[in-house]
Amino acid sequence: MTDVLISGAGPVGLWLAAELRLREIDVVVVETRSEPVAHSKALTIHPRTLELFAQRGVADEFLDHGLRIPAGHFGALEQKLDFRALETPFPFTLLFPQERTERILERRARDLGADVRRGNTLVDFDETADGVRARIRRADGSENAVTATFIAGCDGAGSTVRKRAGIDFPGTDADTFGILADVSLTRPPAVPLYGFSAMTGQAMVVPLPDGQHRIVGIDPLWQEPIAGELAFDEFRESIRRICGQDFGMHSPSWVSRYGNASRLATTYARGRVALAGDAAHMHFPAGGVGMNVGIQDAHGLGWRLADAVTALAPPAAALQEYDRERRAVGAALLASTQAQTAILAAFDPDSQALRALLNTLIAEVPELSRTLAARLSGLDVAYPAPAGAHPLVGRRLVDTVDGVRSAQPVLLHPAPLDRDLADALAGARVETAPTTHDIAILVRPDGHVAWAAEAGQATPQAIGDAVHTLRPGAGTGTGTGTGTGTGTD
Known part of the structure; x- marks a missing residue:
């Protein structure tokens, strides 16, 4: 039995596989295609995705071989969005073919120990009390079974995982x-x-x-x-x-x-099933955001699945939080691409006048340009925070935190930790790092802030409560999951 079965070895599935392997979760990836995609549907890597790559220490290969353009576009308007105004280490669009992205991510997933099985197609699966049992068809027509604790659908808009799980995919058919x-x-x-x-x-x-x-x-x-x-x-x-x-x-x-068919799954998670990328959302490829949002889905799903497998969080709660956060991002994605399509595909005089006005506004109102650029680049995503939380909570931490390379949370603390607290954090698998700022920050594995407090308010009790909220099952640091299953043929 393996921990997680992933259907689809595109960029989304491969990034998810690598995220899980960072946490030593056993992963089997099945993919119908015998080779990576021949034609690069996706060409653009946006700043937020580059930040994720940098968090995991793999950005350099992309940066060394991609073409940097300090701009993006909204609805193909002639007045470009200036990415240089964005607060990020990567204030540009990186042109990089999907074919090369897949090869890099597959090599990384395999190097980390993922079992990537090309020429293998998910046919069907059944949920059991403690996992799923999937039928896999090999290229020669023979079949085998893989049992897993969870299954992730990263298998595109026609997702077999989504269909077999009975998750609806409502939306609109193509008319452009x-x-x-x-x-x-x-x-x-x-x-x-x-x-x-x-x-x-x-x-x-x-x-x-x-x-x-x-x-x-x-x-x-x-x-x-x-x-x-x-x-x-x-x-x-x-x-x-x-x-x-x-x-x-x-x-x-x-x-x-x-x-321009546009659809959004009614849920990103149900039972032992999770969806990411085009399996969860499809839309017109306006602005080159699709692959980026899919990789960001996988980044948000990976640590939650790993926490569920290792009993650091209840499975239902972990996947519900993934659905709550990322489905809202998917809905915003569809709204943005549909608005861009309306601008792109209207050719009457009134529509051309609208384009001219928007071009003028972007050129003359810097805040509008920055807002659209942040939305396009993925840098505007902030997750809901509890009432009264510190303003940083839910937002991404702009500075790269080296500790999150292990896909574990990191506590940035301005003062030395007492031994009891340090031991408790180690048991909860939370890494620690000093900071020169007068604020303590608990950084989630995806780089978003889970909790923050001024140094005087960062008591051991407050920190412990924050960790327990993030990882309800980590109270004693003795998670029951093993993460040592193996795929079965």
């Missing part, structure tokens, strides 16, 4: 359609984030690290579902019609269509 191609250009735009919008349509051109460019567009003449593959000649003619030029595009490596 976009086109995309990765191509070589002989006449590329002079700016790295080129945008064009007129009554003829909308298009954006961005450089790729491999020398190609990605062109995305919305053609008002192509707003009915079209069966079959999109031909490159059709794509080139559409962009020429929209922009009045085709930028000398040639040698396509990928041509595709996509729609």
